[in-house]
Each structure stands twice: as C-alpha cells, then as structure tokens.
Amino acid sequence: MQEEEKDIQYVFSDHFDRQFLEDLYSGDTEAAAEIFKSSLSQVVEELQLAEEKAKLGDIVGIRKIFHKIKPLFGYMGLLSVQDFVKHFEDQCSDSVLMADIEVAYENIKEIIREALSLVREEHHKLSDYNNRRA
C-alpha cells in the first residue's frame, strides 16, 4: 500500500498552471514545496513594505516592490496573477499621484490575498505528499 502511494504522481490543483509547474520542477515536489514556502513568505513581507510606501505616497517604491514580487507568482504557477501584477506595475510607472493608483492598488492586494490563500493550501498539500513519500 505504502509503495503504491509512493508511485502516485503529484497533481497540482486546478487553479495552478500545471504544465508550467511540471516544466519548472520536473516532478521535484520537495523543491516545489520549498519554493512555494519561501515565495509565500517573501510576498507577505514585501506587501507589508508596500503598505508603508503607500502611506508615504511613494509610487516608485510601490512599483519596485511589485516588480520584485511579480516573478514569485510564476514560481508558484499562478501566471495570471503574475500578469495582473505586471499590469499594476505598469500602472505605477505611468502614474504620479497615489490617488491615480489607489483603486488598482486595493484590487491587486485583493487578488494577491486570494492567490496566497490558494498557495497556502497547495503548500500543505505538497508537504503532505512529500511526508507520505518520505
């Protein structure tokens, strides 16, 4: 029974770009779990910094933070979220006042919040799978 479980290939949930994750990790679920975990904590950290920049009306600072976190969604197989972040980054580049991006900023935070919730679930799933195989 245990041997059979070891042979079962991990399948990422529907929300994630499976093919891309397969290309990225080539079945290395240990690496995937590790990268999901570190990406998750980095996004959370960077979003806190973005909040500080937002309070100061520092659009350049916000743009830099979103530029930095953008590829993390790629590492987590959420390519559509990566595109949303890129769009927001471009909006920041084109704006001068905080008021110009306020709505977009709230929207992107909401999108990311939902994405992170999916990532947490997937990380748990990945960790369980890895533990069963260990």
Place this chain on the structure above:
Amino acid sequence: MKYSSIIVEDLQTAADFLKKYCTKSGIVNVEAHFLNAEDALVYLSENLVDLIFLDVEMPGATGFDLLDRLVYTPQIILTTSKTEYAYEAFQYNVTDYLKKPFTYQRFLESIQKVEKKKEEDDSTAENDHIFIKADGKLIRLRNDDILYIESMGDYVKFITIDKKYITHNTIKNLETKVDALRFMKVHRSYIVNLSRIDDIQENMLYIKGTMIPISKAHKAKVMQKINII
C-alpha cells in the same frame, strides 16, 4: 569544463531556484550569491569568475551599473522579469537573457550558449591576456609578457619580463585556463610560454637564463610543439 559563477539577485527565491538548476547541471558552480550589485563588485574586484547571473533591477545600483564598472568581462546571463531590457542586453553583449521564472530546459540552453561563446572567445585573437589575483587586486597579464609559471605548493609564481607575481592557484588548474596554443605544461611544477623558450638541452629548457626541467612524461609533447627544422 566547470564554470565558476556568482548570482547577483535581490530575490532570494529566484536565487535559490537558480542554485538548484546550477547544481543539477553539474557544470556550473555557484561561488556566491549577492543581494545587490555593490557587494558583488567588491567580490569581483578580488575574484575571477567565468559567469555572472545578473538581475537588472535591484536596490541601489542596477545590473547595468555593475556591467559598467567591471574590470574584466566574464560571461553574463541576465535574469530579469522584464522583457524591456532586451535592447540594453544586446548593447552590453550579454550571453543570454532569461526571463524569470524559467524552466530547466531554458536554463540549459543558456549554458550551451555560454559554452559556445567560450569556444569562440578562446579561438579569437582578443584572448591575449589573463587576469590573476595578486597583491589584493586583479592584475592583467599579457600572454606575451609571461615567461613561465612555477608551482609553489598551493600557490604559483608568474614570471613576467619585468616582475614576479605570486597567486593562490595550482599548475593543474592553470593548465586548463591558459591559452593552450601558447602555453604548455613541461613538468608538474612548470608551465612555460613556448614562444619564450631560448634553448633546449637534454631534459632542460632555458628562458632568459633560467633553467626549467622537462619531465619525461612531457618531453615528447614539447618536442612536437616546437618548430624543429
């Protein structure tokens, strides 16, 4: 051949990911990772690497600022999440441009480009010098000026026309790094510049009055290499 490299990347996850790919490839050693260009420049002022994986947008100096300030030119693979830098990348003659995140297959394609460029560089006349780390800095030595290289245990001594330099290295390692058309290992302790040999007598060769032994193992190859009429 193994390539020594550093990663200059402010995103820890991206650096971790890249390190895994380098390890998996078996041909790229990651000597260090830097979160900003300034720290990388300090390291590069005292260390030689074959390859730099370089992010563009980082806190402080950008990846392009780093390229402007490099004293020597290792191969560069830009790793960025923006495609808009392609023009600058072309201007800086970088080896490749990887958009994060990238797959292992795409990473391998980049390394193949590195290998190809290395072969091209090795075969061009521009490859007329080497850099050595001595006296706390990187010193450019023209191949023409080097008479011979002598082993001193974990160190080697570069004897040039007018100066001697001692650096931490081995003859075995240098054997694969120096221009094979110009230099040759003639003994386990010596690499000589073939164009600087004045004369050969029995199992000794002479360069500017210095007697250098030729080992039995290398004698035949030495005789093949020199022009005997």
